[in-house]
Amino acid sequence: MKALSIHGLTKIYPNGVQALNGIDLDVEAGDFFALLGPNGAGKTTAIGIITSLVNKTGGTVRVFGHDIDSDLAAAKSCIGVVPQEINLNQWETVYNCVVNVAGFYGLPRKRAKQRAETCLRELQLWDRRDEASRNLSGGMKRRLMIARALVHEPKLLILDEPTAGVDIEIRRSMWDFLRHINEQGTTIILTTHYLEEAESLCRHVAIIDEGRIAEHARMSTVLRKLHQEVFVLSLVDELQPDMHINGFAYMAINDHEIEVEVASGQNLNQLFAALSDAGIAVSSMRNKTNRLEELFMRLVDRRDKERTKQLADPEICV
Amino acid sequence: MRLTMSMQGQLIALHTIARKETVRIIRIWLQTLVPPVITMTLYFIIFGNLIGSRIGEMAGFDYMQYMAPGLIMMSVITNSYGNVVSSFFSAKFQGHLQEMLVAPIHSYVIILGHVAGGIVRGLAVGTVVTVVALFFTDFKVQHPLIAISMLVLTAAVFSLGGMINAIFATKYDDVAIIPSFVLAPLTYLGGVFYTTALLPDFWASVSAFNPILYMVNGFRYGILGVSDVNIVTAYAMIMVFLVAAFATCYYLISQGIGIRE
Structure with missing residues (x-):
């Protein structure tokens, strides 16, 4: 069963900007799915169309088999959405924010109150239930938006940058919570700028990118496409100008740090063997970048280079 | 429990919106219920007591009695309009209108829920102003059902008007323009303070295009038993405005104009 099935989705805004250029996307029920892309790539537009906040120009969208053109109410019933911008009623209490949304989805008041309590407790907001939402911290507001989105027990939860501006501790607890509800069967689609978040979850x-799907696969498959990883090594002794690490290219960052490239056919044991042979002692090591971030940047760089090439092509410029 | 929205679900959503709007009116009672009382008290003191005593009778009633139904209706119009325009625009501006737009609520439920809030505010203020009026004058209600139905229908029409205003508004200035430049002149020229029998023929004919004239006179007929317009005509005109305003609202909300991208 597909939780979300998108075919040929296009969106052209009245000012002529083409936000989506015929994207196809399938998300299986129960999946934890990352939708990534640079700012302005079309992620939020796609989410807006799925949740009916944005009118599409063309294409089809089905949510658990319900077409948003012919069966919108059923499609909406399946979705809970956490938008990018904080959009709480700032004068309403935390409790009422959640109970009211339950009512919008047709939950009888008694049931709405039960569900609100459950969601607020799960997101550690029950003690703040009588406070106006404007008095919450940024992290608490994010959690309240998640509670609000889950109150009607949606089968598909869409989170548009849910951890933006949230401190590390709260972000980690939100990750645990999202993993937990995904294990319980809720399909999750996540957009985020924290790529380690996507890689982890x-x-x-x-x-x-630019309204098109540039990559669509299993996370592990995508990451395997990377031909190399770059590690930053801190050296115990000062870097020697004639230093050679057999089989590995490196670049000096400063007197005590180097960047070493490890290609896909190589492993860290070989690297450390080569370091030992060269008499180089290493005090610490870290990845230069997150792997997914590296792939992401390559895709964007490739697009920029192609665009530059096209602009330089006299036939296209004419 | 997995949901699709039945008629029962739509009714629950309607109740939720109406309840939310009512709670808002009570929560900010200093802004919603008190100012109309102060304003109308000043009207009764200045126009009714001080100036009215020099005017004498109008349509067979002393001026204070004649003016009271007009002032009650004026407060209902202003407050039902103001309630929906501020609540709906605020929801749009803050973004929490999206809570309703992403839920499987039918457009007519969103409209009716907000109209219910506007009617509650209109009737609450109307009741308080009536109590104030009774400190200054006395009147026996001639046709209670007509009086109440006129209040409810008028509050509904202007709640819908407030919603249309809020849908098109893009900044807070837009919310103030219509009440200041359209609603206030129409209300003051709608027979609140005078009978159109006093006007020259030309201006009496022009007044016939003012919808508020029918509402004020319909309500005055319910209270005092006198009116410048035929009561059936008044009902017919109000129903025309009600249907037109609802159809406009329904079209705008269902098409997402002003509220979706």
Whole structure:
């Protein structure tokens, strides 16, 4: 069963900007799915169309088999959405924010109150239930938006940058919570700028760029496409100008740090063997970049280079 | 429990919106219920007591009695309009209108829920102003059902008007323009303070195009038993405005104009 099935989705805004250029996307029920892309790539537009906040120009969208053109109410019932911008009623209490949304989805008041309590407790907001939402911290507001989105027990939860501006501790606890509800069967689609978040949480990923899907596969498959990783090594002794690490290219950062490239056919044991042979002692090591971030940047760089090439082509410029 | 929205679900959503709007009116009672009382008290003191005593009778009633139904209706119009325009625009501006737009609520439920809030505010203020009026004058209600139905229908029409205003508004200035430049002149020229029998023929004919004239006179007929317009005509005109305003609202909300991208 597909939680979300998108075919040929296009969106052209009245000012002529083409935000989506015929994207196809399938998300299986139960998946934890990352939708990534640079700012302005079309992620939020796609989410807006799925949740009916944005009118599409063309294409089809089905949510658990319900077409948003012919069966919108059923499609909406399946979705809970956490938008990018904080959009709480700032004068309403935390409790009422959640109970009211339950009512909008048709939950009888008694049931709405039960669900609100459950969601607020799960997101550690029950003690703040009588406070106006404007008095919450940024992290608490994010959690309240998640509670609000889950109150009607949606089968598909869409989170548009849910951890933006949230401190590390709260972000980690939100990750645990999202993993927990995904294990319980809720399909999750996540957009985020924290790529380690996507790598840590998601099983499948789509990278959207300039309104097109640039990559769509299992997270592990996507990451295997990387031909090399770059590690930053801190050296015990000062770097020697004639230093050679057999089989590995490196670049000096400063007197005590180097960047070493490890290609896909190589492993860290070989690197450390080569370091030992060269008499180089290493005090610490870290990845230069997150792997997914590296792939992401390559895709964007490739697009920029192609665009530069096209602009330089006299036939296209004419 | 997995949901699709039945008629029962739509009714629950309607109740939720109406309840939310009512709670808002009570929560900010200093802004919603008190100012109309102060304003109308000043009207009764200045126009009714001080100036009215020099005017004498109008349509067979002393001026204070004649003016009271007009002032009650004026407060209902202003407050039902103001309630919906401020609540709906605020929801749009803050973004929490999206809570309703992403839920499987039918457009007519969103409209009716907000109209219910506007009617509650209109009737609450109307009741308080009536109590104030009774400190200054006395009147026996001639046709209670007509009086109440006129209040409810008028509050509904202007709640819908407030919603249309809020849908098109893009900044807070837009919310103030219509009440200041359209609603206030129409209300003051709608027979609140005078009978159109006093006007020259030309201006009496022009007044016939003012919808508020029918509402004020319909309500005055319910209270005092006198009116410048035929009561059936008044009902017919109000129903025309009600249907037109609802149809406009329904079209705008269902098409997402002003509220979706």
